[in-house]
Amino acid sequence: MKAFVYGGIGKKSLEDRPKPEIRDSGDAIVKMVKTTICGTDLHILKGDVATCAPGRILGHEGIGTIESVGAGVTTFKVGDHVLISCISSCGKCEYCRRGMYSHCTTGGWILGNEIDGTQAEYVRIPHAETSLYPIPEGADEDAMVMLSDILPTGFECGVLNGKVAPGSTVAIVGAGPIGLAALLTAQLYSPAEIIMIDLDDNRLEMALKFGATRTINSAEGKAADKVKELTGGKGVDTAIEAVGVPATFELCQQIVAPGGIIANIGVHGQKVDLHLEILWSQNIAITTRLVDAVTTPMLLKTVQSGKIDPTRLITHRFKLDQILDAYDTFGRAAETKALKVIIDA
16 A cells, blocks of 8 residues: 655655554554644654654544454444544543543554554554544535544644633634634634734634634734733733744743633644743643543534534645645645645545
8 A cells, every 4th residue: 555654854755555454353444535634743754753753654634434343343344434533542541531532551642653644545543443433424524534633632732721711812822724723613612802823924814714803923023012912911811832832832921811821732842941930920820732532523513513614724635646745735834825735545
């Protein structure tokens, strides 16, 4: 089969690889139909994710059709149309019983990280019964791909951890795909203000179309002052970090109001400074999270009802044999105006 392979920092290739086989009774082999590229994949290529070794097939999102199942799989059968969760969960360990599927002792974020992933023609899914979801008949396949990772990540790590509430003020630092996913799902809780902050005017324009009430271009370095102006000098109740670099986490510390929350989504590959000399008395909370995908069933129903349309995030389409072009396009988003790309396997 064809597969996209991480070869080490900055190295990537489309290769011929053996088709995966059932290893454990709970496995399923899924023939991929559609996948996508995540910002986390770019972090892997930069060397920010130490658990991902060279030679790994990347990708942790997508939909497909079950080709075979292990003897222990009873809720899915060959031919079923399924959504692949970015998080694999056994459903039995201590962490799974606490709803922390991301820390499953035999799963978690392993696809495209510790085991081969979805940017290929076929993928092996461990713990298939608790890591796959049936796709409703007639569902928009592109929308389903957005439910693998980006929508639950923006919602759980940003909106839920950030305790977005009716009438509250929210700033989302980073108007890339994950920031926009947080924007889409934050509106479920009717905040009074959602301020999007980014360096890219095109992405800020998209944010306004997606429901942002204000936008700030941070290129001039005065974003914190502008947020304070918009909030009567107080800052925001929820500051969502959706980039994963020191400067954006620093900005969140500057704009959070007393009693507010900094909700980190970004994947950080280097240390950041925490200004406790300023924040120690401010009654703030800082949250971190790896998506657990516990909200996937709820979000699936929300998308099916038309309350959220994640297909608005999709800007480009490629075939699997064009995946190197897809990575180039996604990696140069400021020039290409790319948000999410769909890759047809």
